[in-house]
Amino acid sequence: MADLDVDVVVIGAGPVGENVADRAHQQGLSAAVVEAGLVGGECSYYACIPSKALLRPVDLKAAVDRMPGVDAGPIDVAAVLARRDQFANPDDSGQADWLSGAGITLLRGHGRLTGERAVEVTHDDGTTTSVSARNVVVATGSVPASPPVDGIADVGAWTNREATQVKEIPSSLVILGGGVVGVEMATAYQRLGARVTLVQHGERLVPGTEPEAGRRVQASLEADGVDIRLGTSMTAVRRDGDEVVATLGDGSEVRAAELLVAAGRRSTTDDLGLETVGLEPGKPLAADDSTTVLGDWLYAVGDASTGAKLTHMGKYQARICGDVVVARSRGEELGGRYSKHAATAEQTAVPQVIFTDPQIAAVGHTEASARDAGLSVRAVSYEIGSVAGGSLQADDYDGFATIVVDTEREVIVGATFVGQDVADMVHAATIAVVGEVPLSRLWHAVPSFPTMSEVWLRLLEAYGM
Ligand SMILES: Cc1cc2nc3c(=O)[nH]c(=O)nc-3n(C[C@H](O)[C@H](O)[C@H](O)COP(=O)(O)OP(=O)(O)OC[C@H]3O[C@@H](n4cnc5c(N)ncnc54)[C@H](O)[C@@H]3O)c2cc1C
């Protein structure tokens, strides 16, 4: 007999795990979540929330500085860090209270599968709780990947945790990785007073985006004074007194007070008992569109899975997963594409906002990824500064929009917006992509004057409407 028997046990109470439990519980199932660290996961304390709390003030100051007649004054770094603490104080009692208030059992400890529909939780004091559950959901998130750099384990390198919880901005920072974390943290730290060097082994920053987006962010970071080293890897790193000394592939050395490793993330599936159910530990769990991994009982969502490593996509998978578990518990058939039981947007319309200056807000395909997927596409671009709303938003507005049009169906399969304050513009594109709205109908979606959304009209005209 297990110590606890529930309909659903979720391993990992990050934003994604919490949402699965809530969705299933709200529809009448009993649910428990197992959490080894903080309820709320990486996103709340060490990732999305604190990083954006560091970025919003520097973004706002840059916008004000671009506007004649208003004066932002210098940044009060201590006040910025204090406000960050209000958002991301690593105390999870509020989130734990929310779970218990919602009627979801919280088991603090490390969860492992011990066989089909069976989980054991090892608590901090070494005691264990056995849980039997009709459904087991893996929502264990991810940890930073460690690139193969000699000496990296011995220099006290920062991960996203130290970077987002920092108490004092270091005089200098070398960042390994020019992906999303790398460019966001380069923006924040350079503008909060550190001298930043960014090392990226590819030829461009944020490689998954339209190439011009990476170039604009690079130009802006360089204008801020960030030293960007593209096309070179870090090969070795050592401490020399108070400094870290990084050796790059071209033989050059970079010295800085701290090193931040931002070289991607690895799904946390290595110590999860996956071998007890015939799965290989240490890899992202491959789930189908219904988020199912095995049979009708094992599911994977969020960063632990092969899906997009983004909070909003994980929470979308969580809603799908909760509804699938509920449907199966009621003996109902699962619906198809675009039902509540299929995470179809994972294949067609993943949105992401990168909070650099300029911001990059994109959804669906880039031109290159659409061609790689075998689509016949035409991409058109337009400078946002050339529409009245853009020129009013900022002098010399630096930014553009691109739409990728499937020429056979005449629908948009991807869009990218780059520039100041474009974050919220991407959702209109997400609706157009998911809705497969024909261009002939989009022509009647009239953007208000004078807003930056008028770029939609110019894009359609550029396409030939
Ligand atoms: C610096 C940074 C900034 C980011 N900014 C954004 C952003 O702006 N927008 C965005 O959409 N995404 C952002 N992301 C990505 C986002 O943080 C992740 O996609 C999101 O946290 C994934 O949620 P999750 O619940 O799957 O995993 P996590 O948040 O990692 O939570 C997993 C939880 O599972 C627990 N756990 C793991 N193993 C076990 C176990 N065996 N037993 C019990 N508990 C366990 C962990 O302690 C953790 O609390 C950012 C990431 C980083 C690193």
Ligand SMILES: NC(=O)c1ccc[n+]([C@@H]2O[C@H](COP(=O)([O-])OP(=O)(O)OC[C@H]3O[C@@H](n4cnc5c(N)ncnc54)[C@H](O)[C@@H]3O)[C@@H](O)[C@H]2O)c1
């Ligand atoms: N605003 C957001 O949505 C947001 C913000 C931060 C992070 N995230 C998510 O968190 C995840 C992790 O972000 P990330 O930036 O760590 O990963 P990433 O995969 O976006 O970027 C890692 C980068 O590091 C580079 N790299 C890897 N090894 C290297 C080496 N040895 N030397 C030099 N460069 C090297 C890669 O070329 C790559 O560009 C991503 O999935 C991202 O989407 C999202």
